Amino acid sequence: MRIAVPTESCPQERRVALTPQSVTQLIKIGHEVAVEQGAGTDAGFSDDSYAEAGAQIVADRAQLIADAELVVQVRGYGADATHAKADLGLFKDGQICIGLQDPLWAPELTQELAQTGATVMALETIPRISRAQSMDVLSSMATNAGYKAVLIAAVELPQMFPMMMTAAGTVTAAKVLVMGAGVAGLQAIATARRLGAVVQGYDIRPAASEQIRSLGAKAVELQLDSAESEDAGGYAKAQGDDFNRRQQELLAQVVADSDVVITTAAIPGAKSPILVTTSMVEGMSPGSVIVDLAAERGGNCELTVADQRVDHGGVIILGPTDLPSQVARDGSSMFSNNITSLIKHLTEDGEITLDLDDEITRDTLVARSGEVLHPRMREKLNLEPLEPPAQPEEETDDTNGSEGAED
Numbered sequence: 001m002r003i004a005v006p007t008e009s010c011p012q013e014r015r016v017a018l019t020p021q022s023v024t025q026l027i028k029i030g031h032e033v034a035v036e037q038g039a040g041t042d043a044g045f046s047d048d049s050y051a052e053a054g055a056q057i058v059a060d061r062a063q064l065i066a067d068a069e070l071v072v073q074v075r076g077y078g079a080d081a082t083h084a085k086a087d088l089g090l091f092k093d094g095q096i097c098i099g100l101q102d103p104l105w106a107p108e109l110t111q112e113l114a115q116t117g118a119t120v121m122a123l124e125t126i127p128r129i130s131r132a133q134s135m136d137v138l139s140s141m142a143t144n145a146g147y148k149a150v151l152i153a154a155v156e157l158p159q160m161f162p163m164m165m166t167a168a169g170t171v172t173a174a175k176v177l178v179m180g181a182g183v184a185g186l187q188a189i190a191t192a193r194r195l196g197a198v199v200q201g202y203d204i205r206p207a208a209s210e211q212i213r214s215l216g217a218k219a220v221e222l223q224l225d226s227a228e229s230e231d232a233g234g235y236a237k238a239q240g241d242d243f244n245r246r247q248q249e250l251l252a253q254v255v256a257d258s259d260v261v262i263t264t265a266a267i268p269g270a271k272s273p274i275l276v277t278t279s280m281v282e283g284m285s286p287g288s289v290i291v292d293l294a295a296e297r298g299g300n301c302e303l304t305v306a307d308q309r310v311d312h313g314g315v316i317i318l319g320p321t322d323l324p325s326q327v328a329r330d331g332s333s334m335f336s337n338n339i340t341s342l343i344k345h346l347t348e349d350g351e352i353t354l355d356l357d358d359e360i361t362r363d364t365l366v367a368r369s370g371e372v373l374h375p376r377m378r379e380k381l382n383l384e385p386l387e388p389p390a391q392p393e394e395e396t397d398d399t400n401g402s403e404g405a406e407d
Contacts, residue, residue, distance in 0.1 A: 001351050002032045003343075004068030006061060007039040009083035010075050012321075014042035014328035015335055017072040017099065020053035022340040027054045030350025031343075034058050034068065043328040065090040070352060072339055073099035074332075078109040078122070093117030096352060098339060100124060100137065103366050104269025105297070107377040114367030119354070122366045123339070124268070125374060132360050134341040139183045140334040145323040146187030146264065149291045150176075152323075153260045154195060156316055158287045162196025173198045177220070177254060179275050179300065180264035181208035184293055188262045189217045200254065204247070222250040248277055256283035263300035264293045269376065276301040278312075286314025295319030 003026060005018045016039050018026070023033045033055040037047055047057050058064040065071055065087065076099030077084050077091075091097065094117060101122035103110045114120050123137040133139075153176075154161055163173040176192040178185045181203035192199045193216050201212035202220040209219035255261055255276060261284075265273055272294035281290070281303055292299045295306040303310055303317050310317040324331040345360060346352045356362050366374040372381060379385075 001030075001069045001347075002034065002067060003070045003072060004058075004064050005033065005035040005039055005055075005072055006064060006087075007036045008074055008080075009087065010080045011083070012325060013075055013080070014325045015074045015332045016040040016043045016045060017074050017332075017336065017339060019043075019045055019333055019336040020049040020055070021333075022336040023050060023053040023055045025340055026343060029344060029347055031070075031347070032056070034064055036061055036064050040332070043332040045329075045332070061087075062090055066092070068095065070096045070098065070343075072343075073097070074335060075099060076101045076120070076122070077113045078102045078106055078120075081106070081109045081112075088113065088116065091116040091118040095119065096121065098123065098342070101366065103374060103377050104380065107372065107374075107380045110367055110377065111372050111381060114372060115370050117370060118367075119365070119369075120367040121342075121364045122374075123342075123364070125363050125366060126342070127359055127363045129359065135338050135345065135360070137335055137338045140338055141324040141331065142182065142184035142264075143187045144327050144331045144334070145293055146184035146262075147191050148323040148326050149184070149262050149264075149293055149320075150188050150191040150195065152318065152320065153262065153289045153291045156289045156318065157260055159259065160196075161192065174259045175257060176200070176260040176262065177202065177258040178217070178262045178264065179203075179251075180266075180293075181205070181212050182264060182266075185262070185264040186211060186215065188264065189215045192260075192262075193217060197260070200258075202251065202254070220251075220254055222247065244273060248275065248280065251275065252280050252283060255280045258284070259288050261288070261290045261301075262293065263290070265300050266294050266297060269380070270297070272297040272300050274300060274302050278302045281312055281315050281317070284315045288315045290315065290317045292317065292319045293323070296321040 026033055035050045035055045035057055037057050037059045051057055076097055078101035096119045098121045101110050103122040110120055126132050126135050159174055160171055161174045164171040174197045176197040176199045178188045178201045181201050189199050189201050199217035200220050201217045212219040263275055265275055290301050292301045292304040294300045295304050299319055301317055303312050304319040306319045306321050354361055366377055372378050
């Protein structure tokens, strides 16, 4: 099967979907790989390195996509429609598109891509099961984001993170609060600890407290009665207004005492919950920093503006949406390893086989032959649920004329 790797359309996106190392692996299992000229340059991978790995370098983007049976991207059409609109007419019937598609936030875009006849696979919907861990792009990219969030906070903060005993006096350690202890939050905790900060972590999920403490941070525990705190995929579930209001009241003093607050709470397909209100920001000392990793979905801080630096009474609120891209080389390598694992999983005798009895394939395949397949996407698009596949009829026993006895 011929795999195409286009240059990312989004100007902020520096990652590339496949690295030369992954190209070598895919060629070994029977695929051909074509890479758009310059696709890996921003991530530190030259055209020569791809050619040495066995890829064909193609200058004509339209020809690259037209000739491909499988197109792999970091940001698929659903996640980058503004910049990728020109590509929509290049996709064709039967072609497979794999990438981040943002299917639960903007399902209408994935539906639009599906109407070209392309088969759409969304990396966000890979199930969080043990055998799919090597394909879990969201976790890989969250690791990058959590790490980078601490570094940009350290640069912005007008004090140093570690405690220092110097001849000029003692420098006290910065106090960091990380809200949300998923992959990004735990990486932020670990990174802030390495830099010498005094770190606290908070998450509504009871099991997260042990993970926070295992990294040497203090777990903030509030007396709250929550509904079920996480879904089957391990993500925090949305809570009611009363719960959120009480949570904000109890967290206000913890936030006020922090020099840096990093928020990471996200709910798939929904607006980010507000954890830090304007009044909480106003209770922080001037010079304090908030880094909001949920900015793309409205933010966990009431004052967050995506990709903007907001100064509110001397407190700086940052809402970056491209942190994995800011560590483009490692971000690309991790993304590429994830997507290569998925392609290997789907490959049989050098061809992609979509076995809908397989949970990984079934959950990742969101649209095919012009029809949206994913149940939550269909719900958001107000489409009727699909009928379950018909079960095969039991064979009759011709020796006795019965209709097929039950076990």
